[in-house]
Amino acid sequence: MSEQFDGLDRLVAGDKAAWDRFVIRFAPVIFAAVRRKLVPAGRGEDAEDVAQDVFVRLCARDFHVVRNYDAGRAKLTTWLSVIAHSVAIDHLRRQKARAQPIESVPERYLAVDPPKDPVKVDIPPGLLSPRQALVLEMLYPREMEVAEAAQVLGVEPQTVRSTHHKALVKLRAHFREPED
Amino acid sequence: MSEEYGNGGDGAGLWARARPGWRSAIAPETPNPLMLAAYLDNTLNEAGREAVEAWMAATPEALELMVAARVQSRQAPQEAAPASLVSRAQGLVRAPVAVSAGLGWLRGLIGFEPEAWRPLAWAGVTAALLVVSAGAFELGRLGTERLVPVQTAALGDDLELGLDDPADDLI
Numbered sequence: 001m002s003e004q005f006d007g008l009d010r011l012v013a014g015d016k017a018a019w020d021r022f023v024i025r026f027a028p029v030i031f032a033a034v035r036r037k038l039v040p041a042g043r044g045e046d047a048e049d050v051a052q053d054v055f056v057r058l059c060a061r062d063f064h065v066v067r068n069y070d071a072g073r074a075k076l077t078t079w080l081s082v083i084a085h086s087v088a089i090d091h092l093r094r095q096k097a098r099a100q101p102i103e104s105v106p107e108r109y110l111a112v113d114p115p116k117d118p119v120k121v122d123i124p125p126g127l128l129s130p131r132q133a134l135v136l137e138m139l140y141p142r143e144m145e146v147a148e149a150a151q152v153l154g155v156e157p158q159t160v161r162s163t164h165h166k167a168l169v170k171l172r173a174h175f176r177e178p179e180d
Numbered sequence: 181m182s183e184e185y186g187n188g189g190d191g192a193g194l195w196a197r198a199r200p201g202w203r204s205a206i207a208p209e210t211p212n213p214l215m216l217a218a219y220l221d222n223t224l225n226e227a228g229r230e231a232v233e234a235w236m237a238a239t240p241e242a243l244e245l246m247v248a249a250r251v252q253s254r255q256a257p258q259e260a261a262p263a264s265l266v267s268r269a270q271g272l273v274r275a276p277v278a279v280s281a282g283l284g285w286l287r288g289l290i291g292f293e294p295e296a297w298r299p300l301a302w303a304g305v306t307a308a309l310l311v312v313s314a315g316a317f318e319l320g321r322l323g324t325e326r327l328v329p330v331q332t333a334a335l336g337d338d339l340e341l342g343l344d345d346p347a348d349d350l351i
Contacts, residue, residue, distance in 0.1 A: 016275040023269045027261035033252050048265045055269040065213075073224075074217030081252050082213045082220070085245050093241075123201035130234035133202055136195040137237045152243075152250050153233075154222050164191070171194040 005076055012063040023055065029077050030054050033084035041092050050091045054084050127174055132167035135160055208235040216246065220253050 005025060007018035034054065035047045058065050069079055128136075131153070138149040139160075150157040211219075211232050218224040219232040236243045 014273070014276065016273055019273040020270045023266055027266050027269060028257040028259065031261040031265060032257035032259065033249070036248055036252060048262055051261065051265055052268050055272055059272050068212070068214060070214060073214055074221045075253075078220050078249070078253050079213055079217035081249050082216045082245070085249050085252075086213065089241055089245055121197050121201045123198050123205055125205050128198070128202055130206075130208075130230050130237055133199075134233045134237040134243075136191070137199075137243065140192045140195050141199075142243065148247075151254075152236075152247055154220070154250075168191050168194060171198050172190075175194065175197065 004071055008066065008069070008071075008076075012067055019059070026077070026080055027051070027055075029080055030084045033081045034088045037085055037088035037092065043092060043095060046091060046095075050088055051084070053091070054080075054087050057083070057087065121175075123174070127170055128167055132163055132170070135163045136167055139164060203238050206234055206238055208238050210239075210242075211235055216249070220246070220250055 005022060007015070007021055010018035011022055031047060031051045034050045035044060038044050038047050038050065065083070069076065134153070135149060138144045138152065139146070144152075146157045146160050150160045153160065208231065211228075215224065215228060216232060219229060224232065232246075236246055
């Protein structure tokens with residue numbers, strides 16, 4: 001793992017120089033992750049503040065978050081990228097909630113339709129594995145390409161195709177539909 | 181739009197029917213960031229992978245996060261971070277107050293940094309001020325007590341001298 005940082009022990013011990021090196025080294029990773037989420041949402045101008053929020057979280061409570069990092073389990077850049085994306089998504093969610101005060105919404109838009117009886121089909125536990133459900137979720141509601149889904153899962157596209165096929169076989173059998 | 185698996189096919193309909201039931205049948209816990217990073221780096225065990233994939237399938241924001249993180253994990257950042265971000269972030273951690281070399285002997289004597297004595301030193305100063313104030317008050321009170329009798333005695337002596345001074349007998 002060549003992307004590792006050899007000063008984490010000193011950093012969590014409060015070594016200012018180690019923290020400074022950490023910031024210089026990983027600010028581009030964090031900033032890029034934050035921008036990747038914020039720019040498409042039209043909030044690119046918030047990127048610097050949100051990236052700063054990531055650093056605040058990293059050093060909060062005496063580096064509590066950094067202390068939980070385990071170099072044997074994941075690369076530091078991947079871990080920081082996950083945290084940065086998570087903070088950016090939280091930021092967008094908060095902005096969305098604040099965007100329109102409820103007083104400004106015309107009353108007709110707030111009217112709630114009476115709930116319809118939900119059509120819920122019970123699925124036996126274990127009928128679909130989490131991976132099969134995830135593949136179906138990515139290919140249908142998300143409309144992702146097989147190659148994209150394979151990239152997310154970290155597998156070959158053929159694995160996605162076979163997972164998809166097995167999932168449909170199970171669902172057809174469950175709903176008593178004839179199989180192709 | 182997926183070219184091979186468009187929403188017009190029966191797969192889309194089947195999943196639309198099964199999805200609410202599948203989602204209600206599971207209650208995935210939110211994995212911690214290290215577990216998610218391990219998933220992206222393909223170092224997670226099978227049970228861990230299942231837990232992460234269940235969470236991604238059941239939570240729209242989770243899938244969004246993992247798709248973005250996966251894409252970024254394969255690309256090095258193309259641009260530098262703004263200098264203002266770097267300096268602000270570096271400012272989050274302050275340098276420790278330097279202890280002068282001359283205090284090295286004190287550190288050896290007390291076994292830890294002299295800086296740790298700072299609260300104790302302030303407490304000592306406060307206590308000393310209280311003692312000095314109390315002492316000054318007490319001295320002042322005693323002084324007043326002594327002064328008043330002396331003055332009284334002086335007045336009395338003057339009177340008594342007129343009455344009992346043996347010298348008067350000699351006159």
